Amino acid sequence: MRIALGVEYDGRPFYGWQSQADGHTVQDTLQCALSRIASENISVIAAGRTDTGVHALEQVVHFDSNVERPLSAWVRGVNALLPDSIAVRWAHPVPDEFHARFSAHGRSYRYLLVNRPVRSAIHAGRAGWFHAPLDVATMQAAAQHLLGEHDFSAFRAAQCQAKSPVKHLQQLDIRRRGEMLVFDLSADAFLHHMVRNIVGCLVYVGKGKYPPGWLAEVLAGRERRFAAPTFAPDGLYLRRIQYDKKWGLPQMDNETMLGELL
DSSP states (O other): EEEEEEEEEOOOOTSSSSSOOTTTSSSHHHHHHHHHHHHHHOOOOSSOOTTTTTTEEEEEEEEEOOOOHHHHHHIHHTTTTTTEEEEEEEEEEOOOOOOOTTTOOOEEEEHHHHEESSSSSSTTTTSEEEEEEOOOHHHHHGGGGGGGGOOOOGGGTOOOOOOOOOOOEEEEEEETTTTTTEEEEEEEEOOOHHHHHHHHHHHHTTTSSSOOHHHHHHHHHTTTGSOOOOOTTTTTEEEEEEEOOGGOOOOHHHHHHHTTTT
């Protein structure tokens, strides 16, 4: 039997999503709780990996089990065994051909950035921070150069394992909400550190270091050394994974949850 889960987590206490020898990752912690409910070893496959300090409002995973449990056991039962920083939001039976990663046709991220002279205590670990004033209009103009299908090698981490650097960036919106800048990005898939590297470059433009057209030059150069440093993970949220409606997965209100952070 194959089950899909929607999982929410605060990335601060963990060494990222991917399982490691010391077991202190989101995947390891979730698998341990699921295995106790199933009374057998459970291994989960996620729609995508997140780095240390990166959060998720709705990571989607699937797993196979030889035992039958009510869906409430995969949600409330598992949550009772998880730390406060991880919660299963929903469980849904899926056919064997469903795959959390390969059945997904899109991913959406949000980056929250506090833009004021002094750091925020309230948003520590939950939003990035930049001290100097940022011009949102020039950042918006720069963002237009990245929309569409491109080779995003310039925004790819050296350890990225993706087979191709070509991705289709469908959305890159930037808006200001008081002292907070909100970046919304959607694509068919993302490279390792791609969102954080894009945000870093946009901050360079916003503070006046480069004109908006610089982002087109960085993109065309296809080399990581031409771009800005990787921005902090604190404000990055995996917001949603897109699937075809045929799988019948629940649709959750992630916008309200993110709005509460602003």
